[in-house]
Amino acid sequence: MRSCQRYSTDLPRGACALTGLFVVLVGLFYTALVHADDQDPYSMKAVRVAYVEFPPITYRTAEGEPAGEFVEITKKVAAEAGYELEFIYLPVARTYLYLRDGTVDLWLGLSATPVLKEAVLESWISPIPVELSAWYRQDTEPLEHMDQLHGSMVILIGGYTYGGLRDWLEDQPDIRITEAPNHRSAVDMLKRKRGDYLLDYRQPVREILTHPSDAIIRESEVRSRNSAWMFSLASSRASILREAFDDAYLRLAERGEVPPVRRFEKTFVLPRFPEQYR
Template sequence: MRRCHLQYYSAIPRSALALTGLLILLFFLFRPAFVGAEELDVNATKVVRVAYVEFPPMTFRNALGEPAGEFVDITRKVAAEAGYELEFIYLPVARTYLYLQNGTVDLWLGLTGTPALRDDVLESWISPIPVELSAWYREGTASLDHMDQLHGQTVILIGGYTYGGLRSWLEDQADIRVTEAPNHRSAVDMLKRKRGDYLLDYRQPVREALTQPSDVIVQEAELRTRNTAWLFSLASPRASILREAFDDAYYRLAERGEVPSVRRLEKTFVIPGFPEEYR
């Protein structure tokens, strides 16, 4: 057998043996580069693409064009604790929904119970901040105490906002006229100019927008409370992994007092007459 092996190897041309040796040498010479590329791919999975919208003071783009706001700051802390890097993408609401549905972004700093995203996202168990939806009206207009009062009125909404599905209900009412404003400040100005009887908008951004002395005529009545959350795209294979990582990181930070205490999600406030299907 030994003689047969010697005869076999002696039959291989020296040029082939030389080529084989060269290939082996090149493999070991460039192996560190291949390993580095693998490590780069692993590191790339630590980058999380985050959608955020204009929702001051929770999330907004500041004068430098950078993401800012209370929810943004909390998310940065949570991601760092969980070992992830963030890539923020500023988007209008409608495009945010699309990017979550097709997996262009990994998550959105949004609100729970968004009907349009029911089958497209995993919501975090943690809700860092409550958000109040209010009806804003001028002095001299009756405060909104029941949803029936909106019938026969003109209601101002923010363009692109679904209000947890409430927009659809309003648009389906034959005796409620819906008009739109492009942003929160414009909406307040429309209300003051009597281009609508009520403005439905979230408390935090409207209070941020009330900066002019004449804004004192704008009054508020609470409609419902909603909860912020991280909404993870189900189009991403990492959705459940990211949710667990973010929730666990938040618990650790809360125990150290570095983020708000963990909130118990109880039944939220809803004004009488609010459509049952959108509560």
């Protein structure tokens, strides 16, 4: 093996050592640069998106593909912002867990969800309004104020927190709670008189009221809420992603490619709705 010492007359020993040191430093710098690029949030373009069964806003098709109005808007926004999406279909409870531990980067969800207060960063943009309703049979009194729920049986969807309202309902000694696994089952339970009222969101329930026997179902609005992108604070990219998505939506709205920008206005609530959950 040749060495620098053999050619000492052509290259001084000190210069040889400096040359070797320079090569080592260049290698270290390149390795650090590559590693930094891997960790740079701006270069990480894949985004893991949780979505739940909430038709027609978000749902999974028979082919296993994500679909719905919010899904389509999110695809447009991500493309405009330069991100690639990986959709993950989850139950609601698992979605909350994955947001807390950073398994997913964001959820196509609802703003002001109490159990996620310390776990997510909400978008400033709200693409779609969402209404919570009380559903009942035509032989039942319309729900005109929350006090009417006392002494009744209320059907809830498993895993839903209803913006914290579930906690209030469960704390009431004279309100009985029963659960349904999904929207269709909940409506069927209501028709079979296994509950007096069903608390569920307007869009998914109206989507499934297609059976002739569903004609006996009526609706009273309980409160309105705002959809939002919920970015996991367990991810170092949370604020970067929120800014990118909000800015992309504004550009698309200016071009008329998504619905106009909505302001987070004061939402409607039924009289006597619990103050702490408004």
